[in-house]
Amino acid sequence: MIAAYAAPTFAHHVGAYTPRDNEISTNFKQLKFSLEARKFEVALRLYDEGALRKELRARAGRLPRGLDDDVRAALQRGDAPEAERGLMVFVVALARDLALEADRQLAAARADARAAIGRKFLEAIWRYYNLVDFLVTQRNARAATTVRLAFDEAEGYVKAAPPAPERLGEPLRRIVHALTGVIETSSQSARRDSS
Template identity: 60%
Template structure:
C-alpha cells in the first residue's frame, strides 16, 4: 500500500469531516490544506474549476457533490501520472530494468491517488473502475522485477495498460464533469 502524502492525508480528513456532516470543519480543512494547494497548482490542467466547485459544494453542505468533485480531481491526478509515465517510458535509452523501475514508481503514485476514489468511481461507472483496475494489474505484471526464472523485463509493454488507464480516466472525467440531475 503506497504511503500517504500531504494531499492524500488532507483528502482523508476532508472526506471524514464530510461523512460526519461537519461541513464547516471540512471547508476549513480544504481551505488550509494541501488538497486545495494541489488543485490551485493544477488549475490550468483540465478539468477547470474544481477548486471553486469543491468549495461551493462544501458551503452548500452537499456531500454527494463534494465526493464527485474530489473523484474528478483524483482521477485527473491519476490520469496525468499515467500519461507522464507513458511519455517517459516511450523515451529511448536506459536499461530495461531502470525503465521498469520508473514504471513501478509511477504505478505506485497512480494507485495512491486512484485507490482513494475507486469506490466512488465504481458507484458511478463500474465498467471504468474495472477497466482501470485490470489495466493497472496488467501494468504491474510487466513492471515486476526480474527473477532468475522469469523472462527479461520489457518496459514497453507497460505503456499499453498505462494508455488504457489514461483513456478510461479521461472519459470518466469528461462524463462526470457535468453534474447528474438528482430530481429526475
C-alpha cells in the same frame, strides 16, 4: 510534479498493501472523514488550508473549469455527494496525469531503468486512484474495471522475471483513456445537475 514517487514495496488493488500517504492523499482522507461525519465547517477549513486545494489550483488549466469553486461551494452548502464528486474528479485527474507522465518518461528512459521507473509511477498512480476507486465504481463500473485490469497488467510487466517494461505503454494508455472518460462524464453530469 507531485513529489513522493519513491516509496516502499508496491501497491495492489486487493488491499494487501496501501501506498504511503503524501500531503495530498492525507488531506483527501481528512476531507472524506469530515464529510462522512457531516462536519462541513471542518471539511471547508481542511479544504481551504490543505495541500489538495493548493495542488488543484496549480493544475487548474488541466481540470474541468470551475472545479475549485464547485468543491468549495458544495462544502459551504453541506452537499457531501457533490463535494465528493469534485474531489473524485481531481484525484482521478492526478492519477491520469501520472499515467501520461509515466508513458512519456518510459518512452525516453534507458532500457535498464524502465522497470524501476514503471514501478515508481504505478505506485504513485495507485496511491491516488485507490482513494477514489469506490466512488469511480459507483459512477462508472466499466471504467473502474478497465483501470484495475490495466493496472494489474502493467504491474505484471514490471514484476515479471525478467521485467517487460517496454509493454507498459498500452495499459497506461487504457488507464488514461478510462480516467479521462470519468473526468468528462462526472464534469458533464455536474453541469447538467446545476442547470
